[in-house]
Amino acid sequence: MSDTIQSAESKVPTIPTKGVVSGERLFGHFLDSLPAVLAIAGCILLWQLIVWGFSVPTFMAPSPIAVLYAFRENAAILWSNLLPTLMEATLGFILGNLIAVLLAVWFVYSPMAEKAFYPIAVIIKSIPIIALAPILVLLVGNGFAPKIIIAGLICFFPTLVNMVQGLKSASPAMLDLMRVLSASNAEIFWKVRLPASLPFLFAALKIAATSSVMGAIVAEWIGSSYGLGALIIEATYNFRSPLLYATVVIAAALAVVLFFTVSVVEKKVIRWKPMASD
Amino acid sequence: MLDVVDTSPVPPDGETKPAVTVRNLHIRFGDKASEFTALKDVSVEIPAGSLVTMLGPSGCGKSTLLRAVADLVHISDGSIAVLGQQPRKAREGRDFAFVFQEATLLPWRNAIDNVRLPMEVGKRDPGATYADPEQLLAMVGLKGREKAMPHELSGGQRQRVAIARALVTRPRILLMDEPFGALDEITRDKLNEELLRLWQETGTTVLFVTHSIPEAVFLGQYVLMLASHPGRVKEFMKIDLPHPRSLTMRDTVEFIRITAHMRGLLEEC
Numbered sequence: 001m002s003d004t005i006q007s008a009e010s011k012v013p014t015i016p017t018k019g020v021v022s023g024e025r026l027f028g029h030f031l032d033s034l035p036a037v038l039a040i041a042g043c044i045l046l047w048q049l050i051v052w053g054f055s056v057p058t059f060m061a062p063s064p065i066a067v068l069y070a071f072r073e074n075a076a077i078l079w080s081n082l083l084p085t086l087m088e089a090t091l092g093f094i095l096g097n098l099i100a101v102l103l104a105v106w107f108v109y110s111p112m113a114e115k116a117f118y119p120i121a122v123i124i125k126s127i128p129i130i131a132l133a134p135i136l137v138l139l140v141g142n143g144f145a146p147k148i149i150i151a152g153l154i155c156f157f158p159t160l161v162n163m164v165q166g167l168k169s170a171s172p173a174m175l176d177l178m179r180v181l182s183a184s185n186a187e188i189f190w191k192v193r194l195p196a197s198l199p200f201l202f203a204a205l206k207i208a209a210t211s212s213v214m215g216a217i218v219a220e221w222i223g224s225s226y227g228l229g230a231l232i233i234e235a236t237y238n239f240r241s242p243l244l245y246a247t248v249v250i251a252a253a254l255a256v257v258l259f260f261t262v263s264v265v266e267k268k269v270i271r272w273k274p275m276a277s278d
Numbered sequence: 279m280l281d282v283v284d285t286s287p288v289p290p291d292g293e294t295k296p297a298v299t300v301r302n303l304h305i306r307f308g309d310k311a312s313e314f315t316a317l318k319d320v321s322v323e324i325p326a327g328s329l330v331t332m333l334g335p336s337g338c339g340k341s342t343l344l345r346a347v348a349d350l351v352h353i354s355d356g357s358i359a360v361l362g363q364q365p366r367k368a369r370e371g372r373d374f375a376f377v378f379q380e381a382t383l384l385p386w387r388n389a390i391d392n393v394r395l396p397m398e399v400g401k402r403d404p405g406a407t408y409a410d411p412e413q414l415l416a417m418v419g420l421k422g423r424e425k426a427m428p429h430e431l432s433g434g435q436r437q438r439v440a441i442a443r444a445l446v447t448r449p450r451i452l453l454m455d456e457p458f459g460a461l462d463e464i465t466r467d468k469l470n471e472e473l474l475r476l477w478q479e480t481g482t483t484v485l486f487v488t489h490s491i492p493e494a495v496f497l498g499q500y501v502l503m504l505a506s507h508p509g510r511v512k513e514f515m516k517i518d519l520p521h522p523r524s525l526t527m528r529d530t531v532e533f534i535r536i537t538a539h540m541r542g543l544l545e546e547c
Contacts, residue, residue, distance in 0.1 A: 173382040176350055180376045182369055182400035191399060195386045272386040273429035 059239040067249070070242035077231070077243075078250055085228040086254060088144060088216040092151020093208055093258070100156045101201070104163035108193070109185075114164070125157040129215060133222040147219035147227070154215035155208035159201070166200025167193045199274060202266040209258040217251055228254070295362060297451050297483035298324040298347055304355035305342055305509075316342045318508040320356070324500075326450075329477050329484040331498035333491065333540070335547050339509025340487045340502075341455050347485065348376050348453050361450060370401055374451035375444035379459050381436035383428040383443075390415060390424040393443045407448065414442040418472070434465035441473075451483045459488070467525055470497055474523055491540050495519070496528055501540070505547035512547055 044064050050056065051063040058066055071078070103121075107114035129150060136146035170192045178188045220229025228251045235244035305317040316339040324330050332340040345351040347358055349365035360368035368374055375396075383392045393411040415424055418438040428436055437457060444452060458466040470493060477484050488494050494501050498517050505512040517536060519527060527533055 171380075171382070173378050173380050174384070177376070177378065177382050178399065179350060180348055180369060180374075181396050182372075184399075187399040191395070192384065195384070198386075270386075272427050274385055 059241050062242040062245055066242040067245045070240075070246040071249075074243050074246060078246060081226060081228050081231045081247075082250055082254065084144070084226045085213070085216050085220065085251070088147040088219070088227065089151050089212040089254070089258065091144075092148045092153075092215055093155055093212040095148065096152030096155035096212070097159045097205060097208055099152070100159035100204075101163050104160055104167060105189075107160075107164050108167040121157060121160055124153070129154055130218055130221075133219050136219075137222055142223055146222075147216050147224070150219040151212040151215035154211045158207050158211075159204040162200045162204035163197060166197025169200065170196040196274075198270055202262065202270065205262045206259055206266070209262045210255040213251060213255040213258060295326060296323040297326040297328070297361060298322075298485065299359040299362075300343070300347075300356070301358075302356035303343070303346065303353065303358060305339070305346060305351060306354045315508040317346075318510050320504075320509070320511055322502060322511055322514055324483060324485060327481050327483055328499050329474075329486065329497060330500045330502055331494040332485065332487045332502045332504065333489070333494040333544070334504035334509075334512070335506045335544065336489065337509075338504040338506035338547065340504050342509065343504070344453050344455050344485060344487050348374060350376075368451075372396075372400070372403070372406065372447045373449060374453055375447055375449035377437075377440055377444050377452065377454040377457045379456045381428070381433070381440040383436055383439055385428045388425045388427050389420060389431065389439045392428070392439055393446055395443060396447050409446050409448055411442070411446055414445055415439070417476070418442045432465075434461050434469060437461065437469065441476075445476075445480070445482075449482060451485065454484065454486045456487050456489065458493070466493070471525055473497065474521075478522060491537050491544070492528060492533075495533065495536050495540060496523060496525075503540070503543060503547070513543060 048064050051061060056063075062070070103117070107118065132153065133146065133150055136149055140146050140149065174192050174196075175188065178192055183191070216227065217229035217232070220227035221233055224230045228247055231247045232244060232251075235241070235247060300320055300322045303317055303320040304315070307314045307316055320339075320343060332343065334340045342351055346353055347360060347365060349369045353365075358365050361373050363371070363373075383389075384395065387395070390411050393414055397408050397411075412424065415421060418441055420426075420435060420438055420442070423431065423435065426435075428439070431439065440457070458469050461469065473484070473486075474497060476482075484497075486494075486497055488497075495517055499521075500514060500516050502511065503513040503515070504510065519532060519536070
């Protein structure tokens with residue numbers, strides 16, 4: 001994972017086009033994504049054919065059809081394990097990002113704080129998250145807490161880095177303008193620095209949306225009896241590979257849903273285009 | 279130099295205080311080891327209601343002088359009085375507005391909300407009156423584009439919004455730092471003409487930095503020419519061309535004679 005998700009050049013978010021999406025436009029979108037849809041369908045078909053053609057045993061690799069049946073048979077189990085993971089990922093996402101944003105604000109206004117604590121943030125970041133899980137289980141027990149903390153930790157660093165960069169991205173001319181207007185520091189923060197940081201923040205939040213799910217699942221691997229992570233371990237040990245694959249698909253779907261949720265919010269919030277040159 | 283009657287709306291000498299008085303101004307940057315003198319012993323008086331253009335080779339400190347008047351640069355020595363007060367007091371009192379080379383619009387605000395920015399921030403005098411942002415946008419030729427976002431406007435239009443924003447506080451002095459430098463020539467000509475019209479209508483004192491000789495002569499009632507290394511005053515001269523001025527004036531013999539004279543002076547700088 002790269003620390004700085006976004007460079008200054010690539011900070012131009014796509015602007016939602018105004019107006020009603022017409023049928024023609026929808027069809028255009030469909031045509032645009034047709035190659036991707038066909039490619040995915042082709043891969044699934046190929047997978048099915050390989051499983052059939054080479055008579056691969058189901059415990060080794062189930063066929064797409066077997067996975068589909070696993071969804072139907074285990075709907076209740078999948079659903080009851082999805083909810084805790086969703087909760088851990090969401091709470092971790094909120095907590096990790098909130099702390100990162102607040103810390104970034106502190107860093108921007110206190111260079112001393114940045115000098116003192118930035119290296120610590122880097123050190124925490126460089127510890128493999130999977131190695132942190134057992135430590136956290138020992139520290140805070142085996143409940144929801146370690147999962148939420150790990151989901152939060154995985155979100156924390158990219159958001160911190162991007163938010164610091166975003167808050168510093170206001171141009172010197174803008175700051176001169178605010179000085180000429182005798183604006184207070186609070187006014188400069190709310191009216192210039194914070195809005196200027198939003199494209200940077202959302203770039204990090206989109207990454208965090210998917211990685212928070214990953215964090216929650218990894219945390220559930222360490223001695224947990226619920227959640228998609230626990231289900232993955234259980235299905236593996238019992239050679240219930242169709243269920244295992246179904247769980248993985250659900251986990252991926254969860255990450256995609258969170259990602260799109262953040263994208264939709266971004267499009268609602270950022271209706272402007274940062275100007276490359278004025 | 280040229281015996282043309284000056285019809286500009288400046289009150290006769292002695293009737294008003296100067297808008298800006300600069301006395302023995304020194305501005306140095308950097309620390310003792312690597313000190314750089316941007317301005318050396320600059321003294322000048324900007325008459326109230328005048329339009330003064332500042333011209334000089336790059337590095338002559340013309341922008342620095344303007345920024346010092348605006349309290350954006352620390353004064354090393356000497357003094358600046360803006361309407362008889364320290365620059366900081368003038369800034370807090372909203373006596374001047376500043377137009378930058380870049381329009382410096384907040385990209386997340388539409389045109390009219392950008393014009394309203396000065397009404398929302400800073401130490402505001404409760405009795406302060408503002409110009410109507412909608413009328414200002416109409417005055418700079420952007421009627422109907424109030425809700426346009428900055429990225430939907432052209433470079434010239436953005437600079438017009440910036441000028442409207444500067445005028446919303448009804449400043450007595452307008453400080454402009456190469457405001458049209460990044461625009462194409464046609465847009466620049468048009469904005470030059472409109473600035474002259476605006477100046478004559480509002481009676482605002484305008485201090486305008488440029489590196490273009492024709493622009494300095496066309497706009498300026500006075501031209502303050504600076505020399506470089508270190509930045510110092512070379513000349514402060516009156517441009518004896520009648521007002522109102524139109525773009526065609528730039529093709530007259532007088533105009534060309536003045537610009538040629540300026541070019542000669544600049545070569546000595």
